[in-house]
Each structure stands twice: as structure tokens, then as C-alpha cells.
Amino acid sequence: MSDRKELVIIGAGPGGYVAAFYAADLGMNVTLIDKEVNPGGVCLYRGCIPSKALLHVAKLLREAEEATNWGIDFGKPKIDLDKLRAYKESVVNKLTGGTGQLSKQRKINYIQGTANFIGSNSLIVEKIDGTTENIEFAKSILATGSIPSTIPGLPDSSKIWDSTDALNLELIPKKLLVIGGGYIGLELGSVYASLGSKVIVVEMTKGLLPGADRDMVRVLQRSLDNKFESILLNTKVSNITETKDGIKVEFEGSENSSEETFDRVLVSVGRRPVTDGLGLENTNVQISDRGFVLIDEKCQTNDPSIFAIGDIVGGAMLAHKASAEGKVAVDAILGKKVAFEPNAIPAVVFTDPELAWAGLTETEAKEKGIKVAVARFPWGASGRATTIDRNDGLTKLLIDPETERIVGMGLVGAGAGEMISEGVLAIEMAALAEDVALSIHPHPTLSETIMEASEVFFGHSTHLYRPKRK
Secondary structure, X not given: OOOOEEEEEEOXXXXXXXXXXXXXXXXXXXXXXXXXXXOOHHHHHHOHHHHHHHHHHHHHHHHHHHHHHHOOOOOOOOOOHHHHHHHHHHHHHHHHHHHHHHHHHOOOEEEEEEEEEEEOOEEEEEEOOOOEEEEEEEEEEEOOOEEEOOOOOOOOOOOEEOHHHHHOOOXXXXXXXXXXXXXXXXXXXXXXXXXXXXXXXXXXXXXXXXOOOHHHHHHHHHHHHHHOOEEEOOEEEEEEEEEOOEEEEEEEEOOOEEEEEEOEEEEOOOEEEOOOOOOHHHOOOOEOOOOOEOOOOOOEOOOOOEEXXXXXXXXXXXXXXXXXXXXXXXXXXXXXXXXXXXXXXXXXXXXXXXXXXXXXXXXHHHHHOOOOEEEEEEHHHOHHHHHOOOOOOEEEEEEOOOOOEEEEEEEEEOOHHHHHHHHHHHHHOOOEHHHHHHOOOOOOOOOHHHHHHHHHHHOOOOOOOOOOOO
């Protein structure tokens, strides 16, 4: 049995490695365990980062095509798939190599392998080289993340992809079916549509991006209608079989049933937490009926020695949420009076246009009976949006009508993900609509639409005539 470790973190994704780096910066002795050669997790290796690299390429292809409207014709692009794949891998390698170097600089004990609890303060690590190591620890943070959900009964076929397979860029299918109208399916569908695939999206609910406000989703869907071959709503897949010609899919819709054959099928129906095979039954950690680890506001489980963060605890399954929880867990371990209770966790869909929101949504306000005033500024009235030929945007603020505090923000349009942070700051700082209206924004910019949206609330937006009702 080795010497007792002060803090052991299992999982080196954006939750685990951020917690490890933060704890090391605060003087703790940290051991970080993960299967990959460097910290990064799904986000850096098989998720956020490689998908955004490909979405950047997709955006470039779209802009090159749209340039014909401005008198510039680049001609039909030639796609070198091997070189594109190498570019994507170079981005991943650069960032994961960087986290590896940062881990060494902080003198973190990084172990490449998998961990299994044998008690509340002990675990065994199966290292990548085949050896094992027993570790005793004072505190542990569990940050094992999530994996793609599957559909029961699917045939075992290399032609049926999950998000990881799609990011491998094996080929550009002539015809691609995306099952699931959430953000992962729409982002990857957009990539392949830009690369030349005929993409069909099927979603069993009545709208794309369930949970997002419909006025913003409508803006995005108008764009996607032009990119995708079709979007089938209120439709489910009833049967999938592999044939010599590809994957035959049978659909059941609200109006009729049909079948089509595809070269590849991308299953994108969400993600599920990784909690199996960790030996949690040897601890006092409790799991919910849906497989999530139960924690309190300090990210502490029912076992006083073990904390948990990120996708495995549910809520917004987002990298930045996991990172924030990681810091809370470390502070709690150090005895600080902390709680994870943000007023705004931003969400971004990196399609084109991008869609982002933070704080209270209009949909949530209606469901909970919360009275809000909604101020909208359409980008058709934005000078900057007009100069870049992107009037297909909308900025909206949700405002408490009594206190005039900003309680929510939504954006859809080019670069929405880069602007939503202003909304997060406004919500967390309890800013008033007047505070935003009086904050001078640079002209001409897209961020200026946030200031003008707050002016809409008062009935005196310069570039939009919308008098306030008395």
C-alpha cells in the first residue's frame, strides 16, 4: 500500500483537470487518473474541441458560397479529407499536449489508467502498462463524465455512428441520417451538410432543441432548412436494418410512414453518465434511478470522503459547468464556505447561426408562472449585422418587471456564443436593464444589439421604433 494521497481525482476532463490544476495552485498534493495520455477528457479528445474545429471549416465553406452575393466567386471547393482530418487532429494534439505540460508544471501525479474503489478512502488503479497500484486517499473527486446514449435494438454495424465516429471523418457519406434534433446532432449534421452530404434530421418531438425558446429556434431552423435535405419533426425511427445498399430506416410520423436508405446513420439522442464499473458499491456514494451521482450544494456525495462533479451529477451536461463545480469541490475540501448555486449557466449551440442563452428562458418562465418582460431586438435593425450580410439574428432580454433586473438573455445569430457572457455577467451581478442601456457599446458591433435590446425595454431604442406601452 502506497503513502496516503491528499486528493485523488478520477477523470481528467474539463471538470477533473480544472479541479486538479486549481487544487495544485492552492498547494494541495494532487493525483489525477485518466485513461488518456494527457488530460482533456471527451471534450478535448472527442467532443467540444474537434467538433468546433470542423464547424469552423463548415462556416468557412458557407461564407465562400455566400460570397457570390457580394461579387466574389471562389469556385467549387475541393475537399482533401485526409488533410482536413489531420488539421482536426492537430488541434486536439496541441491542446491535450498543453494540458499535459500544465499538469507537469504543477507537479501533479498523473496516472494513465482506470480506477476502481475498494473502500471510501482507497482504490486500485489498473495502469495502461498492465500493472496495478493501490492508493489510499483523504479526499477524492469523481469526474468520469458521460458517453453517448444508444437506441436499444440497433444492429451492430460500422455504418451506424455515434458522435465519436462522426468526428473521425472516415468518409463523407452521400446521404446521412441524423437521429435526434439536439445540439450535437445539429452541429455534426451542419458539418457534413457543408462537406457535401445530403442530411436528413429526424426528431420525435414537435421541435428542434427541446427546452430552447421557440422564437430563437425558428431563426436557426430557417437556416437549417436550406442546409439540410429535410427535417422530420414528430417522427420516430421504427426500424433499422443493414442491407447491401446501406442502412434502411423506417419512419413513423404523425401523418404517414415511410422508409429510406442511407449511407450512414448518426445516432445523437443524448449522453449518459459513466458510473458503472467504478466500485461505487464499495463506498457510501448513492446513485439516482437515472444513474446520476447524488451530491449536495458543495458537490459532496453521501460519502464524506468523495465528491462528484460534471456530467455524472446531472443538470447541464456542459464542460464549463463541470469546471465551475470542480473549483467548488476543491474549495469545499479545503474547508471554505462555498456552494454551487449559479444564477446563469450559459448554453451555446455552435451551428450557423449560433444559438445561446443564459439564466431564465421565456419557456421556463411560462412553465413556472414567473412574470417577465421580454425585450427583443431583431438584427435586421443592426448596422453591423447588415455589413456582414447576417440579418438573421435576434437578441432578447428577460427582465423582472418590478425590479427591472435582467434575469435572462437569449441570442441567435453569428457569434452568439461569444456574446452570451455579457448576459451571464449581467445576471450574476444583478444588473438592471438601465445599467446595460447606459453602458456604452462600440459601434458598429453585434454586441451593440444587447444595449439596444435593453433600450427596447424603455421604449427608446435608436434603431428600432417600438414605443413603450403605457
